[in-house]
Amino acid sequence: MILHQIEALAAAGVTDIVLAVNYRPEIMEKYLAQVRDRYLPPLNTPKPRLYHTNPYFEIQYEEEFGINITISIESEPLGTAGPLKLAEEVLRKDDTPFFVLNSDVTCDYPFKELAAFHKSHGDEGTIVVTKVEEPSKYGVVVHKPGHPTKIDRFVEKPVEFVGNRINAGMYILNTSVLDRIELRPTSIEQETFPAMVKDGQLHSFDLEGFWMDVGQPKDFLTGTCLYLSSLAKKQSKLLTPTTEPFVYGGNVLIDPSAKIGKNCRIGPNVTIGPDVVVGDGVRLQRCVLLSGSKVKDHAWVKSTIVGWNSVVGRWARLENVTVLGDDVTISDEVYVNGGSVLPHKTIKANVDVPAIIM
């Protein structure tokens, strides 16, 4: 998912990216190494080099040309604003504005348009907003009377209708915003933005197309479907052509290193990652198979995320937002209905009702 964001940022001319991480940085590091090996060569991005800079930036990947990716590790959770302060050195390399993205948001990233709009109003910050049907579940953005973009206030979970634009979790900010942030656990939504609103320095930018917060597995699957649909709409070359006999209903994205068996029916809305092995007679729909996973012959998988290196047995059936962690094994003929299975588990009996399996 983060890769989509990186690609979109690079396409918008961004040169430095900081990944602010507070959970198991080695996973992100490993992932980026895989990204480098697998995806970046075709995108013309050379190999990164490892070196240490300062206590905050433990690992840095530097590309010879293209983009620099830095992983910033928080020793304690710093909220949503603190990590920006932590990355101040990179962000202040020059005084061009910087983007801030929540990693669990997926959409048609409009970074070029956003940067142009931000430049045009000249104030300190712009937040991307999206229109939703039920604004009462979110924080709603209210504009200054008579002004189309300047934000007047935020109303958290409004009881009566005040507007339907909500914070989409993407911003572009001037480096001066860093002066407003202290290096401590602090929230950009709760502290920084209200202060900027008070000074009349924050604008909104309407997002066209789909938007989805994919922090939950269910939303992740829906977000994947939306993303695949948008690829299909753009007739992206990344999608597996529907002329393949096993593709059913389209929206199928298969890594070139994955192996697909005979007599499968795959789709719609399926993502198959690197080194995945799909056996014979397998039925896949609305699911994501992460790298190194294996789905054996005749299995049936729907609305499921199959974790890295996991194995799904023959004639197994997974559905209803089943999520397998890393290295999970589902035995042959087992049925799992909405199970969240923690890493390294082996499931030998049916999971009939949704449950977390520890």
Next chain:
Amino acid sequence: MSLQIPHHQKANGNTGATKAVILVGGASRGTRFRPLSLDVPKPLFDVAGHPIIWHCLTAISKVPSIHEVYLIGYYEEHVFRDFIKDSSSEFPDLSIKYLREYQALGTAGGLYHFRDAILKGRPENIFVLNSDVCCSFPLNEMLQLTQERRAEAVILGTRVSEDAASNFGCIVSDSHTRRVLHYVEKPESYISNLINCGVYLFRADVLFPSIRTAIQRRADRPRLGSYRSSENLASSYMFDEEDTQKNEVIRLEQDILGEMADTNLFFVYETKDFWRQIKTAGSAIPANALYLQKAQQSGSSELAAPSANIKAPVFIHPTANVHPTAVLGPNVSIGPRVTIGPGVRIKESIVLEDAEVKHDACILYSIIGWGSRVGAWARVEGTPTPVTSHNTSIIKNGVKVQAITILGKECGVGDEVRVQNCICLPFKDLKRDVSNEVIM
């Protein structure tokens, strides 16, 4: 092991000394076997590739002194015609006849009604088999016990768990002599875990007098509970006729065995082999498994040869069409003209004639009815019950559901549809996932 018996029999100089009776019941019985009994009388339902009563007949055919077998029940005459015709050629040493009761007389009442036919040729011993049990029928061993103990009656018994025992007839016996001391049908409290298997051997000169005594006793002293208090006298006339009818129903279990324990040389032969009742439709699955295992142990040539895709024991009818990539077994029976597609998985199940299972479907612990269709990637699934359990229902989320999934005649399961712990009545089409339901 049983080679001694015919010799013993011949030494006694008996000719036609033993007869066998299979109690087959009638159409108004066997309701618990629905939906399968809606289309085939339960005794003719195929388990392990053969009708339930074929397994009884096979056991009977191994007793050399038996030449005559009677099926007693109240099904219509034609029901058993084809079966008897086929069996007569398969078991040429047996004469097989159907004796039809015109009303349900009870298990003992039916025997008594046809006493003249049964006693013709003066048999010494009479086997009585309930058709709704599945076991190894150790008839020769029971006969041997009769000879050794000069028994007047022998009952086949088996041990079950203490909490299951009260669902059956319970036998209290002398552990040394094996003589039956006490017999109670479905007691309210725990009496013994040695239970009645529904297979008996009676001396002919003891059985019929015992039934006559029971009938006499019934006439003299109407059954308990029919004494009325004075306030019900006004309505008593209404019940008289019904009572008279009820009085004609004499059952072995309730009316005869208890009395025999008190007055006769009555012994129990305890089998250590498998035994199951075939009451509910779901109980056909354990019965199928047990008969297939028995066939496997005896090296039956009927079974499919084990291979990577055939996990023995599996019975495949010669007219069935099974794709080589399908994986079957263990304990699977595939009926005549069934079609099994590529990549299908079937385990612990019965697929009845003319059914079709499409590619990549998975069938576990289920019965697929005659002419039913199971779609591609469909999953039809029951729940395994413990090997020692005599119960075919399970408790799921506090609700009692059938462990075995059963599709009646000509049902359809759509592609990719999942059916779990359901009973599906004939001619239903299942287009969405269902679980824990009876589909009517």
